[in-house]
Amino acid sequence: MNQPASRIYRVELGPRSYDIHIEAGCLPQLGHAVRQLFPDVDRCLIVSNDVVAPLYLDVVQQSLAESGWTCHSCILKDGEQYKTLTAWGEIMDALMQARLSRGEPVIALGGGVVGDMAGFAAACYRRGIPCVQVPTTLLAQVDSSVGGKTAVNHPHGKNMIGAFYQPSLVWIDPLLLGTLEPRQLRAGIAELIKYGLIRDAVFFTWLEANMDGLLALDSGIVSEVIHTSCRHKAEVVMADETEQGMRALLNLGHTFGHAIESMTRYTEYLHGEAVALGTLMAARLSAQLGYASTDVEASIRGLYARADLPLIIPQFDAGAWLDAMGHDKKNVGNRIRYILLRGMGDAFVAEQVDEAAIRRLISSFTV
Numbered sequence: 001m002n003q004p005a006s007r008i009y010r011v012e013l014g015p016r017s018y019d020i021h022i023e024a025g026c027l028p029q030l031g032h033a034v035r036q037l038f039p040d041v042d043r044c045l046i047v048s049n050d051v052v053a054p055l056y057l058d059v060v061q062q063s064l065a066e067s068g069w070t071c072h073s074c075i076l077k078d079g080e081q082y083k084t085l086t087a088w089g090e091i092m093d094a095l096m097q098a099r100l101s102r103g104e105p106v107i108a109l110g111g112g113v114v115g116d117m118a119g120f121a122a123a124c125y126r127r128g129i130p131c132v133q134v135p136t137t138l139l140a141q142v143d144s145s146v147g148g149k150t151a152v153n154h155p156h157g158k159n160m161i162g163a164f165y166q167p168s169l170v171w172i173d174p175l176l177l178g179t180l181e182p183r184q185l186r187a188g189i190a191e192l193i194k195y196g197l198i199r200d201a202v203f204f205t206w207l208e209a210n211m212d213g214l215l216a217l218d219s220g221i222v223s224e225v226i227h228t229s230c231r232h233k234a235e236v237v238m239a240d241e242t243e244q245g246m247r248a249l250l251n252l253g254h255t256f257g258h259a260i261e262s263m264t265r266y267t268e269y270l271h272g273e274a275v276a277l278g279t280l281m282a283a284r285l286s287a288q289l290g291y292a293s294t295d296v297e298a299s300i301r302g303l304y305a306r307a308d309l310p311l312i313i314p315q316f317d318a319g320a321w322l323d324a325m326g327h328d329k330k331n332v333g334n335r336i337r338y339i340l341l342r343g344m345g346d347a348f349v350a351e352q353v354d355e356a357a358i359r360r361l362i363s364s365f366t367v
């Protein structure tokens with residue numbers, strides 16, 4: 001698997017189509033790319049946070065200024081706990097103060113938290129202005145920046161307030177991962193392993209062979225995983241933009257994972273770590289219901305261990321699990337939806353899993 005140095009994937013969605021540009025070292029060319037996309041406007045708002053801005057805001061501002069952009073900025077507090085309507089309101093205030101007009105873009109510079117919030121602000125301000133995603137974490141480069149899911153959290157549930165709103169461009173510079181904390185890198189790895197599990201068994205095997213290189217940020221391997229992940233994400237989004245069907249498979253591990261995040265008040269696990277734990281639960285449930293062999297959970301566990309992801313399911317009683325999962329926005333009516341596996345690379349949506357099966361699953365993880 002050898003990828004060219006730079007590559008553009010086109011997400012074809014009719015009037016909402018856009019490019020995903022992947023190229024090591026492309027950050028300084030952002031201004032030129034945004035200028036080509038929006039030749040007739042001059043102002044933009046960069047949304048970032050107080051960790052990413054000191055690292056990359058200058059480069060982005062300079063690049064935009066060189067292409068004739070007047071940049072305003074809105075720097076949010078870092079962290080999932082600030083993925084709130086209050087922080088979203090700060091972006092709104094900045095948009096109002098900058099008086100951006102309809103065609104002028106928001107530039108989201110950060111990980112999934114910044115990207116989701118800036119995207120949602122762009123979706124709402126003046127009923128929609130363009131949003132350019134510049135993802136700076138592995139998770140955001142392989143998943144959240146593509147596909148147009150935007151949201152903020154509510155005390156009653158994660159990402160409960162949001163919109164489908166596609167970006168106008170996704171600009172991915174893998175070199176930005178060099179400053180990422182190792183724990184954040186591993187959380188992103190959990191999200192990309194997902195593509196192997198739901199639709200690409202060959203990719204899963206390739207990851208088993210290349211995990212050490214990925215953790216060491218080998219440039220060829222990083223490039224390969226971003227390319228493969230963006231291709232999968234784009235294909236799924238093109239087939240099912242608003243999650244009426246197969247896009248739900250991308251939520252493998254998320255029903256349990258979101259419950260873990262909410263039961264631990266978003267403080268103990270990173271999103272990708274919670275998804276990893278949730279995926280182990282989904283794999284075991286698949287085996288307990290007779291859909292998959294127990295080898296599937298064992299293989300996933302083995303790869304997660306190599307990536308130093310958490311493997312121990314937190315202990316809560318079944319009532320707490322069911323209550324937390326009952327709030328998940330992916331549910332249909334009162335039914336909790338589970339993404340299960342038939343085997344490696346083969347996932348499906350199950351809506352008829354009874355409560356007794358979930359109680360049995362949870363007790364099988366009780367220590």
Ligand code: NAD
Nearest residue numbers: 051078111112113114136137139140144149176179180271
């Ligand atoms: P994050 O945005 O909180 O970023 C993780 C940490 O890394 C933060 O402290 C951030 O400031 C820091 N950081 C970002 N880039 C950096 C860099 N280059 N160098 C150093 N530090 C850097 O978390 P995340 O894992 O990127 O995203 C998680 C969020 O994404 C969750 O809120 C989740 O719900 C959301 N998400 C959305 C989608 C979607 O489709 N929209 C998909 C998956 C996850």
Ligand code: GLY
Nearest residue numbers: 143147149247250
């Ligand atoms: N990350 C899940 C989705 O985009 O649908």
